[in-house]
Amino acid sequence: MSNHFSAAYLRFPGDDARLDLTDLYVFGTPGASGGRTLIIDVNPFTTGLSATPPFLMSPEFHPEAVYRINVDNDGDNRADVAFSAVFTEAEAGRQTGTVFYAVGDEARQTEPSGEVIASAVPVGFDAAAHPVGAGACELFVGVRSDPFFADAEGALHGFEWTGEDSFAGKDVQCIALQVPDDMLGPDPAISVWATVSVRRGNTLVQVDRGGNPTINPFINPDYAKDEYNAGHPADDVAKYLEPWVKILQENGYPTEEATAAVTTVLPDVLRYDRGQPAAYPNGRSLTDDVFSARMSFLTHGKVTSDGLSPHDDMLAEFPYLGSPHR
Numbered sequence: 001m002s003n004h005f006s007a008a009y010l011r012f013p014g015d016d017a018r019l020d021l022t023d024l025y026v027f028g029t030p031g032a033s034g035g036r037t038l039i040i041d042v043n044p045f046t047t048g049l050s051a052t053p054p055f056l057m058s059p060e061f062h063p064e065a066v067y068r069i070n071v072d073n074d075g076d077n078r079a080d081v082a083f084s085a086v087f088t089e090a091e092a093g094r095q096t097g098t099v100f101y102a103v104g105d106e107a108r109q110t111e112p113s114g115e116v117i118a119s120a121v122p123v124g125f126d127a128a129a130h131p132v133g134a135g136a137c138e139l140f141v142g143v144r145s146d147p148f149f150a151d152a153e154g155a156l157h158g159f160e161w162t163g164e165d166s167f168a169g170k171d172v173q174c175i176a177l178q179v180p181d182d183m184l185g186p187d188p189a190i191s192v193w194a195t196v197s198v199r200r201g202n203t204l205v206q207v208d209r210g211g212n213p214t215i216n217p218f219i220n221p222d223y224a225k226d227e228y229n230a231g232h233p234a235d236d237v238a239k240y241l242e243p244w245v246k247i248l249q250e251n252g253y254p255t256e257e258a259t260a261a262v263t264t265v266l267p268d269v270l271r272y273d274r275g276q277p278a279a280y281p282n283g284r285s286l287t288d289d290v291f292s293a294r295m296s297f298l299t300h301g302k303v304t305s306d307g308l309s310p311h312d313d314m315l316a317e318f319p320y321l322g323s324p325h326r
Contacts, residue, residue, distance in 0.1 A: 002148045002213040002290065004044040004167075008225040013207035014198060018043045018062040021208040022172055023148050024069075024194045026270055027278035027285045030316070034181040036274070037318070038069050038083065039286075040194045043173040046143055046326070059125055059143050059173070059326075060090040061097065064199040066112050067175055071192050073185030077233040077267045080104065081184055084112035085141065085175050087123065095123040097141045097175075099134060101183065110197070110204050127323035131176075138178040138318055145313050145322030146172045148213075150291035151306040155218075159295070159303050168311060169325050176319035181274065191269035193233055206230050211269035213284065214294035219244060233267035240266055252300040261297065286314055286321070 002023045007013045012020040022041045029035035046059045061067070071081035084100045099121070102114025118134035124142025131140040152166035184190055193211035197204045208229045210216060220228050231239065241262055248258035264281065272283035280288040287310040295303040313322030 002150070003208075003210045003216060004148070004152075006208055006210070006216050006225065006229060008222045012044075013196065013226075013229060016062065016198075017045065018058070018060070018173070019065055019196050019198055019207050020044055021194055021196050021210055022146070023213060024192065024210060024270055024284065025147075025286055026192050026272050026283040028274070028283075029178050029318075035178055036181060036184060037176065037178050037320070038192065039174060039176045039319070039321070040067060040069055041144075041146065041148075041172040041174050041321075042067065042196065044146065044170070046171040046173060046324075058090075059171070060095045060123060061085075061087040061141070061173055062198060063087055063089045063095075066195075066197045066199075066204060068112075068195045068197070069175075069177070069192065070107070070195065071184050071190055072233075072269065073187050073190050075189075075191075077191065077236075077269060079107040082107035082114070083177060083179075084114075086112055087141075090123075093125065096120045097123060099139060099177075125324075131318050134177075136180050136183070140174065140176040140319035142174060143171050143324040143326070144174040144319065145311065145325060146170045147286045147311055147314060147321055148291075149289075149308050149311055150214075151308055154306055155291075155295065159299075161306050163307065165308050165311075171324045171326055172321075174319060174321055176321070178318055184274075188274040189271070190274065191233075191267075191271050193269045209268070211267075212265045213280070213290040215265055215268055218294065218298060219247060233269050236267035237263075248298075248300070251298060252302070265297075286310070 022044045025039040029037050067085045069083045070079040073080045082102045087097045098119045100112045100114045101117045106113045129142045131138045154161035196208040197206045244262045245258045292305040
């Protein structure tokens with residue numbers, strides 16, 4: 001999986017799929033000069049207004065959550081820019097969202113802060129939903145087709161590939177932004193990661209995060225996943241470099257090569273040089289085969305591909321993700 005089931009023991013954070021960050025995408029806006037597209041997907045396998053214990057799987061955003069895209073533009077692995085989205089309770093099949101844009105110290109605050117660039121934005125629950133203007137940005141929030149593709153069953157059973165895409169025909173909740181370059185900072189090299197936090201009493205608790213695809217589900221042992229989700233990129237090298245190097249050594253890497261490989265994904269931020277085309281690990285487009293890349297990374301090149309192709313339902317225009325299936 002990319003970051004589907006990203007809590008311990010193949011669970012969702014807080015046993016609530018709405019809090020599960022599945023994927024982060026960052027790429028140049030097609031046909032635009034200098035614009036960038038930032039997308040986070042959450043709520044994997046979005047089904048309907050029903051609950052299947054122990055997981056709550058419903059097609060709205062969590063009304064007590066803060067969904068955030070963080071951007072570091074000075075190389076210290078701390079947010080200099082943040083886009084935060086919050087949502088109302090869903091009532092009678094309707095829900096609305098508000099998106100904040102923060103820079104500097106405000107971008108590092110736990111609570112959503114900064115300029116409100118969009119408010120009362122309807123969440124789209126069907127194919128009729130469309131993007132809305134948000135100042136200099138475009139915004140889409142709602143259910144879309146999951147673009148991630150992988151043979152998850154094969155990976156979980158010794159790389160005996162089944163030929164089946166575990167994510168074909170599945171939906172996610174999508175928060176997509178098209179933004180001008182200058183909103184992300186002057187340096188063309190940026191780092192991006194996403195977080196999901198939820199209010200527990202009077203405290204906002206971070207329960208999921210990620211920059212690189214398919215890291216936490218596969219490389220962290222189960223007992224470490226939840227602690228990792230609560231962490232921050234600035235602390236990653238100190239906490240995880242040594243144990244992750246050992247994991248790669250056990251998979252056939254010489255020590256120096258293991259260290260070099262781990263430093264490509266630690267800290268866990270998606271590095272993106274805007275002067276170069278977006279293709280993972282430089283940013284990430286919707287069609288990048290990140291699953292095969294990660295399997296090769298984990299196995300020291302012994303496993304190279306699950307043989308699957310990108311989904312064929314993506315759109316040529318924003319928000320690019322295909323219409324929902326349900």
